Each structure stands twice: as C-alpha cells, then as structure tokens.
Amino acid sequence: RTYFFSYCKMLLHAAKYPHCAVNGLLVAEKHKKKDSPRDSVLCVDCVPLFHGALALAPMLEVALTLIDAWCKENKYVIAGYYQANERIKEARPNQVAEKVAARISENFSEAAMIMLDNSRFTMDCFVPVLFIYDHHDNKWKCREPSTDCFEDWIEAQKITAALLESKSYESLVDFDNHLDDLRNDWTNPEINKSVLHLC
C-alpha cells in the first residue's frame, strides 16, 4: 500500500520532467507484524532516481547500493520501483522497469512495480494514476485498479493536488540532481516538510 509521501513525490517527479521518462524507488518499513495479511506492506517513502536516459547501468547500480545502505540505517527496505515513460500513451513496463523490479524482488519478495499512467495525469488528481504490478510466477501482473492501495486516498489526492498547484516539483531532488551537485538531498526533506504541513 502507498502512503501519501510516496504518491506525492512520484507525481512531482513526473511533473518536473514532463518530456522525459522518470523512475525511482519505493521504500517500506522493514518491521512487519507476523500475523498481518500479505499486502500490508506500507510504502512510506520514495526516492526519485533519474530522468531522461534510464537504460544505463552504472549510476543505477550506485543509486541502488547507496539507497540500500541508507535504508538499512533507517530500518527501511527497498520495496518497489516506479517509472513514468516518456510518451503519454505508453504506460507499459519496458525492459528497464522489469529488470530493476526483478532485482528488487530478489531482496524483497513482495516488491511492486508501479507504472504511472501519463494520460490520466491532471493537476487535480481526481483519480489515482498508477498501474501496480505484482510478481507472480516470474511474470509481472497488473492489479485491478482501486484506491485500496492507498493508506488514505482523500488525503493523498488533496496533498498531491496542492503540491502540484504550488509547483513544488521545481524543488524536487532526484538522484540525477544529486549527482550534478552532492548538496542536493535526494531524501527531499523540504518536500517532506511541506507534505506534513498540509496534512
């Protein structure tokens, strides 16, 4: 399930680079209750990775290793991968998406792959614009769309719409921005603060 932090930042990332493909990682809290049902993985945050050319390996490896180390420190685990393709009509996962998501599911069996539906992406965020894929029998299968995957859909929608309206995406930092200048913080503390402020 997705907490609104993750949802907001995914959309802000896509909004910041409307003419590029973008991707990123979702992180969940590591500690899970024993008797909880299968899909009680809560994605508490997300780390935007790249924009533009997603199909190159070295920086992706760096990002995965670095973010993994950061996760361990904060008792998180990399739990998913999101991607928004370059073209509006194209929402299917491609080779890059499947490769990265597969790698994540090696470490976390309930990993999800999320594709953003660019065609339904509007400022008001009336509908969730995600396609969520789960790994079954070595294939990625798309879930039935619903708002069940959100911890609190109304909050998520309200907050995301507000952030898009105020163009907060201009200050969103992804891993590419971080590589351009190390002082850019990919944990996005300022955006996190804005989100909390809007709750």
Place this chain on the structure above:
Amino acid sequence: MRDKLRKWREENFRNSEQIVDVGEELINEHASKLGDDIWIIYEQVMIAALDCSRDDLAWDANKLYDSILQDDPTNTAARKRKISILRAQGKSSEAIRELNEYLEQFVGDQEAWHELSELYINEHDYAKAAFCLEELMMTNPHNHLYCEQYGEVKYTQGGLENLELARKYFAQALKLNNRNMRALFGLYMSASHVAASPKVSAKVKKDNVKYAAWAASQISRAYQMAGRGKKENKCSVKAVEEMLESMQITMS
C-alpha cells in the same frame, strides 16, 4: 491570444495543454491575421501537441515541414523537427533511420549525433550509441560529458574488456573535469568490478584495487565537503561509507 503564446514561448513554458487550446483556436480562426508569426506559432503548438499526444496536429505539422523542405531542401531545422515528430510519436526506428540519413549529409551536427546516441540507448543498442559518442569525442576532445557518457555505455555493455575501457574513459573524463561525480562513481564501480573478476591477472587486480581505493577516497572527500554544515547530509555520508565498505568485501 497571440501575446499569451508569445509570453509562454519566451519563458519557455511547457504548459502544453493550454498552448494547444489557445493555439488551435488561433490557427483555425485567425490564421490570415497572423502573418509571419504563423510559422513560429505553428511550431510552438506542434511541440505542445506532441506533448499532449495530439497526433492530428502533429500530422498537419509534418505536412508543413514537408512543404518547407520542398522549397528549401537544405533547411536543416525543418528536417530535424520532422525527426522529433517521429520520436514523439514513438516511431523510434524511423526516427533513427531518418537521423542516420541526415547525418550522412550533415556530419558535423553535434546535436544530431547526441540525439541519435540517446535514441540508440533507449533501444538498448549500446554498440551504435557508443559509435555516436565516439564521433562526438573525436570532434570535442575536451568535453568531459561525452567521455563520461561513453564510459557509461561501455559499462552497460558489460564484459571485462568493456569494463576496462569504461574505467579508462571515466578516468579521462575526470582528467578533464575532476568534479564530475558520475565519472568518479563510474571509475569506482568499473575498477571494483574488474578487480573482483576471477579472469584477471594478479597485477591487473592489484592495479584496479588501487584505482578503486583512490576513487573511494575522492568520493568520501566530496561527500564530506558537500555535507559540511548540513546536519541532514550526515546520513548520506554514512551511507556512502557503507556502500564503499560493502564493495570492498566483494573485491577481496
């Protein structure tokens, strides 16, 4: 309406939906009054239309560019715009083919070589992407970005030879610009992988361990300097140290 479009053009806004709405009306109802402006407005609307996937407008634009080229076959801007339309419509192989043809004639067009390398990368044709970057490096030997990108492509291709080549180009990029973090990370990753490979001689392994260690210390230093004074970045510094440590284990 004309002024709105001009403002958006000047400020480089990519508010595509609005541009299409305003632009479409302007073109359909008031084309005769636009005069010379009409071309630049057509172009602005077309780019916006592509963003919004308005294929019908894109088709019209294509026809316009065709007519421009009939009158003036050397109009490179029109040719490149046509190729952009193909790319935006997802017709990658056609875009690639057209771009290759274009480059046979206009072999010095760097923007085009770079665009072609991107198209190849998206199609996972790394060998051809490398070729494009080689052209760019030949004509721009001091450009650290091309060296670094070439390193990334070689690394992605994989295999011991490509990793060693990648390492050399990352090193070259660093020589040209010692603050290129991607090149630094790239050097670290490629040297580490070469050192960890069972196929290398003891000497090659030793050398690469040294390169990796050097890169690691530079990376740490860069993070320390960036994190100075910022409490939050301490997290990143620690994560980097851990990452460097974890890779050390695989090397030995």
